[in-house]
Amino acid sequence: xxxxxxxxxxxxxxxxxxxxxxxxxxxxxxxxxxxxxxxxxxxxxxxxxxxxxxxxxxxxxxxxxxxxxxxxxxxxxxxxxxxxxxxxxxxxxxxxxxxxxxxxxxxxxxxxxxxxxxxxxxxxxxxxxxxxxxxxxxxxxxxxxxxxxxxxxxxxxxxxxxxxxxxxxxxxxxxxxxxxxxxxxxxxxxxxxxxxxxxxxxxxxxxxxxxxxxxxxxxxxxxxxxxxxxxxxxxxxxxxxxxxxxxxxxxxxxxxxxxxxxxxxxxxxxxxxxxxxxxxxxxx
Numbered sequence: 316x317x318x319x320x321x322x323x324x325x326x327x328x329x330x331x332x333x334x335x336x337x338x339x340x341x342x343x344x345x346x347x348x349x350x351x352x353x354x355x356x357x358x359x360x361x362x363x364x365x366x367x368x369x370x371x372x373x374x375x376x377x378x379x380x381x382x383x384x385x386x387x388x389x390x391x392x393x394x395x396x397x398x399x400x401x402x403x404x405x406x407x408x409x410x411x412x413x414x415x416x417x418x419x420x421x422x423x424x425x426x427x428x429x430x431x432x433x434x435x436x437x438x439x440x441x442x443x444x445x446x447x448x449x450x451x452x453x454x455x456x457x458x459x460x461x462x463x464x465x466x467x468x469x470x471x472x473x474x475x476x477x478x479x480x481x482x483x484x485x486x487x488x489x490x491x492x493x494x495x496x497x498x499x500x501x502x503x504x505x506x507x508x509x510x511x512x513x514x515x516x517x518x519x520x521x522x523x524x525x526x527x528x529x530x531x532x533x534x535x536x537x538x539x540x541x542x543x544x545x546x547x548x549x550x551x552x553x554x555x556x557x558x559x560x561x562x563x564x565x566x567x568x569x570x571x572x573x574x575x576x577x578x579x580x581x582x583x584x585x586x587x588x589x590x591x592x593x594x595x596x597x598x599x
Contacts (some may be wrong), residue, residue: 344392347544348545348549360396366544408589410450413450414453417499420496430460431459432531432532432538433536436471438466441465446489449512452511456526465519466518482505532562533568534564536566537568543572558581558595566585568593580596
């Protein structure tokens with residue numbers, strides 16, 4: 316019946332018009348497409364913000380946005396919706412393919428210049444970018460000029476990433492003990508990356524829906540588990556932008572459930588075991 320709350324359970328009620336309002340608002344501000352059945356996602360992502368603002372419900376949050384749409388509130392909503400859990404060396408098979416196939420290919424192609432530039436898009440708290448840095452050090456590229464760029468829409472999470480300090484529970488998830496000993500040092504109860512790793516990576520704010528023409532060219536782009544949150548037209552725009560930032564022979568890595576197929580046919584598919592990567596198709 317019109318006007319009745321949408322329910323996941325009685326404590327998660329929200330009026331249909333407010334759910335629609337948040338759908339449109341979040342899509343406009345972040346590009347995330349929620350759809351009609353993502354109340355659980357709204358609740359889980361925005362619950363800490365509701366508690367901080369002493370709001371009892373998502374309905375009250377909608378009222379706050381309408382009455383006092385401050386930049387601070389907008390930013391915090393976007394950051395709440397776009398901050399995702401990550402871990403070191405997420406999906407080891409991908410990092411095996413990077414270490415055993417992609418980097419050797421790129422090293423051979425860039426041997427004269429001895430430079431590599433890598434982009435970790437939607438980098439969250441930095442584990443992916445730092446995992447790449449450690450991988451390159453383990454390969455032995457200590458005399459190469461390496462630039463790893465991590466970007467995210469959340470300024471708050473970028474500050475965490477740049478600090479290079481991680482909780483013990485974060486260290487326990489995906490990071491081999493040998494690399495922890497080699498590349499981290501104690502920082503009270505936490506762990507801090509050593510300077511030789513941190514200086515390989517820089518972080519900056521970037522919305523993947525923006526024009527990418529001002530970005531530098533990259534040898535390897537990682538944009539994993541990001542496109543699934545966007546509608547098809549936004550995916551096309553992002554892939555077109557990344558194609559324009561990929562050097563000839565460079566690689567694009569997407570999430571396991573993501574593909575360029577039927578979205579951007581300018582990419583050729585390369586398979587390394589169970590890992591799929593994309594390169595610009597010849598003649599493009």
